[in-house]
Amino acid sequence: MNRDEVIAATRQWIEKAVIGLNLCPFAKSVYVKNQVRIVVSEAKHVDAFLEDLDRELEFLAAADPQDVDTTLLVHPTLFPDFLDFNEIAGIAEEAVVEHELEGILQVASFHPRFQFEDTAEDDIANFTNRSPFPTLHLLREDSIERAVAAYPEAESIYERNIETMTKLGLDGWKALGIPGMGGEKK
Template sequence: MENQHYISATLQWVDDIVIHHNFCPFARYARYPGGIHCEVTAATADAGSVLATLFDECRRLDNDANIATTLLILTNEDAKDFNRYLDILAIAEKMLSDWGYAGIYQLASFHPDYQFEGEDSASPSHFTNRSPYPLLHLIRESDISKYMQNEEDAEKIYTHNMEKAQTLGCPYFRDKLKALKTN
């Protein structure tokens, strides 16, 4: 039950930010009825433990077609620092390939301090990838391909997200994320 807060806040973020603002057009299809699995790492987990959990989640997706996607919520100290999180992400992406999952699953990354390289640090665009807690989002590539067949232009998703973030502004997102972590 101690992990329930992390899961509740993360799923509320999916509903209130990702789906509500259509940052990921296929998220609403994965969200209901229960197609998103959340797994919380131990607060004491090291990078090796995180990778072991990621491997277990790949296996879970292999064995359960009802789960569309996994959100691995990282509660360990290393992941709280954005640069260390990026190190974990880089190793995780390499390991997906080493485990034979390249082309089967891909990782998307979300972090409370997410910042796109080369963007002004005050840009609202960073909030399209900011979540209440550090996440590794494990996605079935076949689902992405299936959805994208119906999408005329993948670039319009990115453009929409940047425009929407700019319109809503940093204070809106800061308040939303803060509320998720304190509820």
């Protein structure tokens, strides 16, 4: 898959799942203002991907939030195994500290094979955090705080998302037609 196809699939996921299913009630406002930066890493190995991460952390920290509020760092092929990618997500959190951006930026992660601890691989709840490709989401803490303050009962989003996915079911998820998101084995 080329860079444009990766971006297109990521946008479909944002539009149909993240915004369309309201999995993140804060996403629509920054997405419609074109403040979501999608960066496709072409790194050939983990060290190069972590260098991409370093650059994106510095870029987002320096960028005007009115121009770029959040960044999705996507790699379509380097991390097929969820547990390996989960380790990378932990390293990404450490990188935030190393860049002295703790309290300024934070990292969330999404993966095509995302699996919550103590759930079966095909548990529909896992699909709340599944994306077409391994993705690190770099977020501004200020933006999160503003969004949470404006959203009543933000702490219940997780439970509501699982309820949404349970009602939708795997067939409903597949019907969204997002490339790479049909629940098939990768």
